[in-house]
Amino acid sequence: MPTLTKLYTMKEASQHNTKDDCWIVIDGKVYDVSTYMDDHPGGDDVILATTGQDATDEFEDAGHSKSAKELMETMCIGELDTDVDTTDTALEDQPTSYPEKLMTLTKQYWAVPAAVVGISVVVGILYLRKK
Incomplete structure (x- = not known):
């Protein structure tokens, strides 16, 4: 069956x-x-x-x-x-293309790009303070 x-x-x-x-x-x-x-x-x-x-x-x-x-x-x-x-x-x-999918994920998970920017700013400030 x-x-x-x-x-x-x-x-x-x-x-x-x-x-x-x-x-x-x-x-x-x-x-x-x-x-x-x-x-x-x-x-x-x-x-x-x-x-x-x-x-x-x-x-x-x-x-x-x-x-x-x-x-x-x-x-x-x-x-x-x-x-x-x-x-x-x-x-x-x-989304139908890879860039569109990436943008959709970025909008859904906005904390990741925000964290990257935040870390970059902190590293930049620490670098400039050492000079």
Whole structure:
């Protein structure tokens, strides 16, 4: 008896886009990675940046190990429904290029650039005081 596979649309998958509720789509499969966010070696922001789109290229470009791919299979919750017209389900506000993604992350995590500026100012002041 064949197992029934749950089908999800990209719209459904894209609605799960927070650290506590995160789904990603890779190679036509939908994964619930919510429980893995804190353990991901690349950080949760890398995964969050790929929600709402097919993350296959990003996943493959990162060069994940065989054990990482085996772990990922344990998080598979279904497959992407390819029969649905994706033109109306794509998120229009999702960035499409790397600079746009970077700007979106910078806006979400403004503390990182603020900390870099703050540290730079402190280092500059300390450097000038030594002269």
